[in-house]
Amino acid sequence: MEHDHSGHMHHAMASEAAPAHHHHEDGDGCSSMHAMVFHAGVCQEILFSGWMTTTALELFGSAVAIFLAGILYEGLKYYREALHARATSLRGDSQVNITKNECGANGACGGPALVKYSMMSCSHFVQTLLHVVQSTASYLLMLVFMTYNVWLCVALILGLAVGYFCFGWRKNSVVDVTEHCQ
Structure with a gap:
């Protein structure tokens, strides 16, 4: 009595040839496929295994948090530039002018003092x-x-837009040389 294993072999080869998607189902009934396509699902793992949304309210709360993170990110970029502009203005090769009021509140000022800006400085x-x-x-x-979650992507884009609207008009330069993901 011989068995035909060609059907089993064909099934095994077909599953090996299919694109690999990591598919698992957790205790909440959420099935997550980590395919690189945009989706609008509620069940979403975000950044860490402990940050999982299973309801629309959890997803909305996460979107609000990401929206605020986008605003804060733009604020941080502006703050770094403002700190640098306030502390220094580049001049020549490695010399930096740091404006200091050496005369006090009542006296006449002699102008800004030229100070060397070193790698080991607090600034x-x-x-x-x-x-x-x-x-x-x-x-x-x-x-x-x-994550390719449409709602989280929209929240992030809107947060960055609102952050830029709030802080970008004060920037000295339109080109952001400190941006890492352009």
């Missing part, structure tokens, strides 16, 4: 720390967009 450490925060936020927001 540079603050800018480096803020750069790390901005870089991390930029990549996290990019990963939120890569």
Whole structure:
């Protein structure tokens, strides 16, 4: 008695040839497929395994949080530029003018003092720390967009737009050289 295994072999080969989608179902009845297509589903894992939406209200709350994160991200970019502009203005090769009022509140001023700006200065450490925060936020927001959830993507875009509207008009430059995900 011989068995024909060609049907089983064909099924195994067909499943190997199909595109690999990671598919799992959790306890809430949410089925998540990590395919790279836009979708408007409610069930969504966002950034971390503990941040999972299973209801429309949870998704809405997450969208509001992402909207606010977009506004704060634009504010952080403006704040870094404003700190740098307030503390320094580049001149020549590595010299920086730092405006200091050396005469006090009542006396006559002699003008701004020329100070060397060093790599080990407090201002540079603050800018480096803020750069790390901005870089991390930029990549996290990019990963939120890569969930391909239409509602989260729209919330992020609107948050960035509102943030730019609130802070962008005060910027000294339209080109943002500190942007990481352009």
